[in-house]
Amino acid sequence: MAYTYEYPHPAVTADICIFSIREGRLHVLLIERLADPFQGSWAIPGGFIKMDEDIVVGAARELEEETGVAGVPLEQLGAYGMPGRDPRERVITVAFVALVPSDQMVLTAATDASDARWFDMDELPVLAFDHDVILADARAKLADKVTNRVTETAKSAFQFLPKKFTLAQAQAVFETLRGEELDKRNFRKWIAANWDLVDLKEKTSGGRHRPAALYSVDFV
């Protein structure tokens, strides 16, 4: 079946930058391209928007189809549409950003059998299209979101922590997300002031050193 228009139309895709922390390092979820163009390269998951779905809905659908990741809130980053960014036809993409806990994620083999894998942000492969540019913008937005205020995105940072966590564990998570080291005392002041920490009056045990106090978070 063919679709005909009086004027040329670009294709519109959504690309979703899914970040996670794995073994203490920031990772991003990429898929391997099995078909041309960029066959064999890695790319941000994404795909074509359907005619009857909102952009963000299409983004969520493509994400789930290609990686199995579902149910995460997506934040729009912006539209990217340089002519020539896709060699096949004019493609305009709307990019999204999200943060998920990768451990509980089961990466399903994508429907079109391409591979989905987590990559350390410091060991990225060559990316298809202009995905290097998009990913750099997304990285900046992620750090920005988590840095200051108490947003939905920032809440998801706690998904990388067990229900009972130490402040050192929390600090490591935020350092990874922000991409910089933080001062221990300042971080503790910040987390106490901005989040509803519950002192569980318990201590870690079995560690080699001084036990640490355990906390949990109540979201308002």
Add this chain to the structure above:
Amino acid sequence: MAYTYEYPHPAVTADICIFSIREGRLHVLLIERLADPFQGSWAIPGGFIKMDEDIVVGAARELEEETGVAGVPLEQLGAYGMPGRDPRERVITVAFVALVPSDQMVLTAATDASDARWFDMDELPVLAFDHDVILADARAKLADKVTNRVTETAKSAFQFLPKKFTLAQAQAVFETLRGEELDKRNFRKWIAANWDLVDLKEKTSGGRHRPAALYSVDFV
């Protein structure tokens, strides 16, 4: 001539929210729609992206074609693509924001003879499509940009001032753009700290009251 695709493609447009200050009040540039849908309604200027131009270039072209406004830096706001937002076909639009001095602008009759007019932001007509939503987002972004730091957008605020201006005139401009009243002393501290003001050692004359000192700005 017809364009045929294997899969359906949305149309992609750019819509540009052009703000200005006229007689001390924030205005936005709208065009009257002469054709259906929304024939007779007012709308944010914009139009279809060509296949060989970047989105922002297409936005600038459409803006000039429809309103005569050219040479202004456009900042991307985001993509809007709810199904049904255009009753004809699926249309995804990328919205932009800019701030221009309207006095030097000559509003050319648009190429398709539709009318272009400035509207007071407090006296908006009913808008076509979802342009009310886009315009509200754009208004918030404008205030945000001008509020804090010294950005390109903030620089354009000085276009609403003569080369030699008084601090009261400057305050009025920033109050309009930010949508709130400012404290005189605090504003003077802020502008002195954030901009390179040159005291011209001149005073206004001909006013009915005390003459005011005149300044100019050097951009760094």
Add this chain to the structure above:
DNA sequence: TCAAAAGTGTTCGTTATACACCCATGT
């Protein structure tokens, strides 16, 4: 007793906000 991680306060600079009175000029 030592190594390693936990824990803890203060200072300073910047920024935003609130607030009230005198000054210079034209009429």
Add this chain to the structure above:
DNA sequence: ACATGGGTGTATAACGAACACTTTTGA
């Protein structure tokens, strides 16, 4: 003289950044 807009300073609160030593435990 008075009406009108021009012009000025201080105090407080919130925030971010810098910075070093003591405590507790297991080995």
